[in-house]
Amino acid sequence: MSPTRNFIVRLAALAAVLFLGFRYFVPPSSTYRCPGSASPLQAPVHNPPSPHGSFVTPPRSTPKANATFLIFAYNADLERTIRAVRSLEDRFNMHHRYPYVLLSPEPFTPEFKRRLRVLTPSPIEFGLIPQDEWIQPEGIDEARAQAVRERMVKEKIMYGGSVEWRNKARYMSGKVWAHEMLTKYKWAWRVEPGVGLTCDVLVDPLLWLEKSGKVVGFTLAMKEDEKTADSLWDYTKDFMTRYPQHLATDNSLAFISDRRGQEYNLCSYLSGILVTDMDFFRSPAYSAFYNYLNTKGGFYYERWSDASVLTLAASVLLKRKQVHLLEDIGFQYGAYSRCPKSADVWENGRCACGQSTRFNDGSESCEKIWKDFMSLADRFGPPPAPPARAEGQGILKGF
Template sequence: MGYHHRTSSRLGTLPLAFDLPARVGQIFMLQFRRLRRSGRNGRRIKLLLKFALPLLVLYLIDLPIHLYRTRVARPHQDLDQPFATGCLDPSVTAAQPRENATFVMLARNSEIEGAKATVANIERQFNRWFHYPIMFLNDAPWSEEFKDVLSRAVSNGTEVRFEVIEKGKWGFPEEMNEKEKTKARLQMKKQGERGVGYGDMESYHHMCRFYSGEFYNLEALRPYKWYWRLEPSVRYSCALTYDPFAEMARHDKVYGWTIALWEVGDTCPSLFKTTDDYRIEKGIPRTPTWNALLQVMWFPAPVRWFLGLFRVREHDNSGNKWNMCHYWSNFEIANLDFFRGREYQDYFRYLDSKGGFYSERWGDAPVHTLAVHMLLPPEKIHHFSDIGYEHDTLWQCPGNAPMDQQLLGNKALRDMGRMTLPSEGGTGCRCKCQENKRRRNINSQCTSELTRPVAFHRPSWWERHNGVYHYAVNNPNNPRK
């Protein structure tokens, strides 16, 4: 059972913005009284007044400026709403012009059952109406069994492609020599010994680097403008009766996501500082989108500068800390033109030159997140809060819209089966949320942090102070934490 510790000092009741300066002042006054009681009033008190008091004044001037520069301005209205509420008639929406888009799944021949389950699920919930092509990628030749089983898992009219990643796109950078590769393998081995997840798996490092940059340069993807990333053994728990590619294009969005959560710091301790180095080198200004990544430090300016100067892990050049929030990139719907464009590819090549994909375990999820928040304005990013998505033990499942928006008599949806009861404010279409207690609907603290630039309605200061965050997807089984 948890409890809240409350200090007996009146300072403990002050607002957060004044709490730290007040405590610094309290410490100063205590030291001053001790010196006066000791009878050593002379030089020591003068030195204290000469140096400590000006520093305190400078800090009280610096702090508001620092907080202003790192603020996330509140927009005049919510800038990111669901594309649809409840169910639409898929026979109507699927008849509209389609975008130049494809599903993409990276898989191995051994993942045949997981790949089949994902494809069968996405076909049932969406693609049997829209028939977007599905592309499978492998760094090794495909087995005939895999191709046969997955070709039969799709609905009639859905094109399936089996591509082998071309040479130079998977593995170590081509410019690395054998000595550098040996050093990289030793570094990966040490990561495994330290307990870094997948740290000693060379193929996992290759995968992170591939999805961070080389993926977008594949010849097989060149004809397409949009992609929807799939993974083996994931599940979509709601019917999706509109075309997310068309809606992303219509609303001028670039990057779409479902789940945000914390990164494990041991995997990428220098990634945030390296990204901030790139931002400064290229003259990219701080924006509300970038500031949404910050855990603002309240230390005096010289202390903050030293944190940046000495490259303290997960801190930027100003000494602010990354809040560790990132989008879970195993689901993403995005515009390929952004990721294969000059700005993003320059950023990827800069990261690649630093070697962190192997000396550390820089993942594609934080790389995508940092790039999106560095290079895009907030209104270009979309949270698919109406899509039910499950991967491993984490899931997002929205509450269903009212019954009159579920199109109960619609022929195209007649075989969807039972659904979770609607809930107030729900947006989902025929969602069936899991009730397994070992699974959990992802807490939306990171969702709240990363969506602040587009959110007029935000959790109150008191809720954040007490660690109370609303589930952004309004699942009736887990409405709050």
């Protein structure tokens, strides 16, 4: 064999070895873009097939809070619940695998459970609300309650004629936190059927709130209908007079009231998408507040909402910096929505909402009130406490 031919053979053999070694040690690559990122990254490891034969996204190897999604739904809410869970999975939970707890006063049908379970590889539980904790209490004067409902129907007040809506508001204000399916969790991300996230949630709000020492994270604050809570603020003021030991210093009283606590501005957090530390709602302070209001019958003699009750409690029982506005979460819930104002958050979150149309800037929104209150409190300290008042003074009798 000539020297030239020998060299060519050796070179070909070396090239074959290098080629095989490259194929063996280096996996094939493809371009993969993280949500909200313009930079191509190395392709992820192929996902193992799910029990359903499809591919699922593995959770990120990051810490998680002891938390669950909490959804209240009826069987009739199936399609809207599917929309909410599918949105949570696509925009956030596919990377975190937080479990779900769904509660209802009626047993969920096999079809409801089957269609929800196929949406997520995360654990999902379906719980029944005990009837003795759900139905209208025996001590309620039904004739008076019915007169209120009829009046609200005539005045076209939303859910004004519904006993079921009132049962839900009462239950979700207090008794829900003790449900056996929730006791193992500390945090709840409450989501109503029909909610749709419009942006990727790039920071875990559950973990961030916990690490930041927060207790409540709200996404929107709006004004309640004044005809539905005629005496709620007066009873809240009576509670503050009766149980001053439960009130927090440097609280958010000035956010929900004017004239040093004498008037209620009707601002309340939207409960359709709300993140809460359930230990607060299980605390002696909140239990005392809820039990006090529950004895007054306003859930049935008026139309107190769980959103208003939770907002009032957080405003007087928590320090203001324990409550946080989650303004980077974009969502749509019926007529209510928010879209991140930050151009970076909007772009990196692949937001489908238009920044020019935001409910949080509208006249019904209380967001400006919240931000002005927090800014002034940061600059000048908390406002002075309201003047002392006698117990029972100024109570309105409702309808």
